[in-house]
Amino acid sequence: MFSIGPFAVRSRVLLAPMAGVTDLPFRQICRHYGVGLATSEMVTSDTRLWQSDKSRLRLTYSAELAPVSVQIAGSEPDMMAQAAIECVKLGAQIVDINMGCPAKKVCKKLAGSALLQDEKRVAEILTAVVNAVDVPVTLKTRTGWSPENRNGVTIARMAENIGIAALTVHGRTRECRFKGQAEYDTLADIVQNVSIPVIANGDIDSTDKAKHVLDYTGAQAVMVGRAALGNPWLLQSIAHTLEGGNTESVEKKAPSWIELNEVITAHLGELHKFYGEYQGVRIARKHLSWYAQTLASLGAGNFDTRHFNALETPQTQFEALRAYFEGPNSYEEKAA
Incomplete structure (x- = not known):
């Protein structure tokens, strides 16, 4: 301090x-x-x-x-x-x-x-x-x-x-x-x-x-x-x-899959709220690109940033994120 x-x-x-x-x-x-x-x-x-x-x-x-x-x-x-x-x-x-x-x-x-x-x-x-x-x-x-x-x-x-x-x-x-x-x-x-x-x-x-x-x-x-x-x-x-x-x-203590999901999803929502839907969707793209790099470094499955960057609404961005985190992934086993 x-x-x-x-x-x-x-x-x-x-x-x-x-x-x-x-x-x-x-x-x-x-x-x-x-x-x-x-x-x-x-x-x-x-x-x-x-x-x-x-x-x-x-x-x-x-x-x-x-x-x-x-x-x-x-x-x-x-x-x-x-x-x-x-x-x-x-x-x-x-x-x-x-x-x-x-x-x-x-x-x-x-x-x-x-x-x-x-x-x-x-x-x-x-x-x-x-x-x-x-x-x-x-x-x-x-x-x-x-x-x-x-x-x-x-x-x-x-x-x-x-x-x-x-x-x-x-x-x-x-x-x-x-x-x-x-x-x-x-x-x-x-x-x-x-x-x-x-x-x-x-x-x-x-x-x-x-x-x-x-x-x-x-x-x-x-x-x-x-x-x-x-x-x-x-x-x-x-x-x-x-x-x-x-x-x-x-x-060695990497964030859990649940924590990754919660933080990234919450960040996405705050960007939509702070900037408004139109600008928030666009600002979110670069942040999700950075998160994708972190996910890759942790050994999690590939997040499709190209698909995400083409999405135009908050709803479709949330859906893409939910599909990723609910899909098959061996991250938990790798992090254990």
Whole structure:
């Protein structure tokens, strides 16, 4: 357990905010499986654009478990400050600043990780947001702009001095995007140079990897991103291990067939409810594709994603899922 401002984070496993993925239904599932903090999808700092359906849904926190953490992205200090104020009005208890996203459409606006090449602008944004709100402000960043310009320690020291309450560092530079392997030497240096909590992010895809990264860097927690897609059970395994559980035993204890059915079916229903039938059906397709990969890795029967992706109504999606789980499958025998 560690703290972000006045909030106790009771698990050392956090969920990474991922645009188009970590919506409220998915965050709720991940919190159920042991995540201590699940930050919302990134929202633009331009509040004039918040009237769109996409932004409206990303700014929905009424059913969120505390502490509610909301991520904002932008490049103008005043706009970032105003966005933080509005997020707090809507229920945010922690405001997270995105300086880690490597996506071209974000970086071309000099937001996300593109800001790391302009330390003066970084300081202005952090100062504006910290001074604008009375809730903790956190920062998600990378190890630097490029492998030749790893200024992560400089950014971290600056952030702490300005008043950032916690720092998440992805073990790649902006230039690396998601290519190659994450490196944790810079992250370990950052931990040694600041006293605020540091969360390690990047390639955390197993219980062994999570434990190794924490031991190697001295970070307070790990943040899991892509490895959690369709596999919230991994989060539970990591949380159990980091709390002192046995790694081997927890990884051998796969979810039961009944649990797989219940979680995936419930997630499907929540997506239909949250987005409405038309959009919910389409959002569900990518999540079922990720679940299908997890089912395959567990040795369960093949789930026909091509057929599922052609379905146009909630009813037919439920029927396809029910037929799969009620059909012949030797998963229980394999998991026993």
